Amino acid sequence: MAGLQEDPLGDLRVLFSGWLQDEAVLATQKGSKAAFQYHKAMDSVRSHASEIKDLKSLRNIKYVGDRTIKQLLEKLRNHCVEKGLEFPKAFESKRKANAEDVDENTNGKDGVSTASMPPTKKRKKRAYIPARRSGGYSILLALYTKDSERNGLTQEEIIKHATPYCDRSFKANPAANQFYSAWNSVKQLEKHDLLKCNGRPKRYYLTDEGLALAGQLKVAEGIESPSIEDSHSVDITLDNSLMVSSPIQQNRQPSEFVAPPLEHLHDPSNKTYSGVKYELWGATDYDIVLVIDTREVRSQTERDFFQKRLEALGVTCEVEALSVGDGVWLARHKQTGRQVVLNYIFERKRIDDLAFSIRDGRFQEQKVRLKMAAMKHVYYIVEEASGIDQMAVPGESIQTAISMTMTASQFYLRKFKTIEETISFLASVTEVIKEQHESRHKLLVLKPTTLKNQADYEPIIKLFRDKFESGQLPKYECVYPFETFKVMMAKSMTTVGETFMSMLMCIRGVSLDKAITIQKHFGTPLRLLDYFEDHKHLDIKEKKLLLTNLFKDQVGNKKIGPVVSERIYEMWGYKI
Structure with a gap:
């Protein structure tokens, strides 16, 4: 490979992994399942033991298929053109179709002119009919x-x-x-x-x-x-x-008029829909403010670091205790000073904090709470902090958690190397939000009086979105008052069942699916304790497998394995 010019291009693993990361971000924004595959391919390329010197070595990398190779080579060609470099010959495909070597009017293998051969009869395309109940x-x-x-x-x-x-x-x-x-x-x-x-x-x-x-x-x-x-x-x-x-x-029958349900009636004169009052804010009636959680600090000696750096970049930033998330964007009315929470929220994790949150169950619980906030745009920021030698969980678990955040949770995930990159990202998002709202957005502010708990929060705003945000260019953005958001999303509003699941997920190996399965069966922590009490006559080995046998008919992640069953017994039933 002496003819391959490596110095101008450098280590191709860096270029390829960077391009794959860009594709993973784009796929995440589109909600495509391909984001998971791009992420695995990126990790494989980045962790490849040796340099990628030719097409063969690229094909041998795990999770890098023909389609991905085609995309990478196209980006490499564009990169060489932009930099004025010669495309590496080692990445040129040597395969050529036989049809390119033979003119369509010359003789074929058997000496028969292809021009005189009868045309191949095209097979009639079968109409697509989906299978029943598919x-x-x-x-x-x-x-x-x-x-x-x-x-x-x-x-x-x-x-x-x-x-x-x-x-x-x-x-x-x-x-x-x-x-x-x-x-x-x-x-x-x-x-x-x-x-x-x-x-x-x-x-x-x-x-x-x-x-x-x-x-x-x-x-x-x-x-x-x-x-x-x-x-x-x-x-x-x-x-x-x-x-x-x-x-x-054929056999058409006249349709009958059915009056809409009373609770979904819209009264524009009184600004009421489905029994919930609302008010309208014009695009020039409010300012955009970024609110950072009080616990979001750089260090104990730099507690106002985020606020100062963002304000230095021209972002109006304030610090306040938040019920969920590490930061939200608010609209503040210029005349009344009232605040509403826009459909943007972010959660920031340093890589070591992410590892510990996976181990103690906070990772799943926080994602559930972010979902319950009913935000359209959820940014999940991961900072790859340097100088961290000891990880709370294996690296594979962290990569799986990141991939699941992008695919299953459909959050917009961004990875940064430093806290400065995170601040620059937040500033750019703030500018985008301002431009969008200044150009066309009117705010429809909900004023519900019947919200009892978090379970009532999402259905009402979804009902309003279906009514007022439908269409290619929605005129309104439906939002809640900031105070309503804080009260409804407060942890103190969680039910006994939610608290029970949070307690279970603190046990290593108990995922959200397993916690839901256990909570649905027992209902409350007391009933789980009573269950172990009722079986105290069994020997220790049988007690450890009680939950495994109880949920043996469950499928997938809902099953309780012997190891997890033993850990739950040691936490909840060991002294019984």
Whole structure:
């Protein structure tokens, strides 16, 4: 490999791993499951023992497939062009298709002119029809029966109406190596032009071809519920002149008007929807403020480090105790001074703190609480602090936790080397938020009076988002008052069941799924203690396996292994 110019390009592992990290970030922003694969490929390239000197060595790296190689080589070519370098010959593919070496009008292997050979008969493409009770099947039926206006449904709405017609779950479970769900069938429906989507949030609707196929599936399923054709003609217009009647128009029955539920009525004059009052803030009525949690400090001697550095970058920053997250962005009314929490929140972890939070269970609990905050944009920041020799958990566990945060939790994860990079990122996010809100956003501030606990928090704001934030360019952003956010998200508002699960997850090896399984069965910590008390006559070996035997019929991560069962017994039943 003496001819390979390595000095100008340097160690290709650095370039390749950096490009893979960029792809992982992009995939995370799009909510793509490919983020998990890019992350594994990035780790493999970064930890590769020797330099990557040719195409063969690149192919031998774990998790780096043909598609990834094609992307990396394309980026390498662009990089060489930008830097004025010669593309390494060792990465040129030596394979050439035989068809390129033989002219289409010359003789083939048998001396027969290919021009005189009869054309190959093309195989007729088979129409795509999804299998019964599959993801695609149920999605078509949901849109056909529930989208009477053909204005489209959101992903959540489709899943709600499609679940009864599907045998598979619409939620992936990466922890059990189930990375694909019934929802992935949307890609096949789009590929075969049965489904289209647009807007933000995305709204899906049937094409004319999908409408006709869904009508046939409805007849086959024997569904008698109102559908699209009950309120609108399903005639398909061809060339603006020919009207072709669809078979599903036969036996049409007049639809009956059904009044909307009283609790979902909208009264614009009194600014009330579904019994909840609201008020509107104009785009120029408020300022954007970043609030940092009081516990977010650099060190004991630099407790105001974040505030000073952000203010030096022109960011209005304040410090206040937060119920969840390490920082949120607020809108403060210029006249009244009232504050509302915008749909942006971040959680910051130094790599050693992340390791300890995984070990003591805080990692899972904090992610659950971030989900309960019902924010649209959750930033999970990890700082790779230097000088840390001892880790609380193996490196593989940390990488798995990071990957799960990106894929299963669908948080926007960013990794930085220093605290200064984190501050620069927060400043840039603040500028983006300001630009977005100054250009078009009006705030619809909810003023609920019936919120009892965290369980009531998310459904109400989701109801308002479905009503006021639908469409390609939403006019409003639905938000809660800051005080409501702090009170509802306070840890003191957690139920006995949530506290029980948090206690269980403090035991090493007890994941969120296992904690939920145990809590659902026993309900409260007292009943778990009573369970061990009722079996105190057993010998010590049998006591340690009580939970293993109790939950032996559970599947996946819900099973309680012998080691975890023993740890729970040592914590909860050892003295009984």
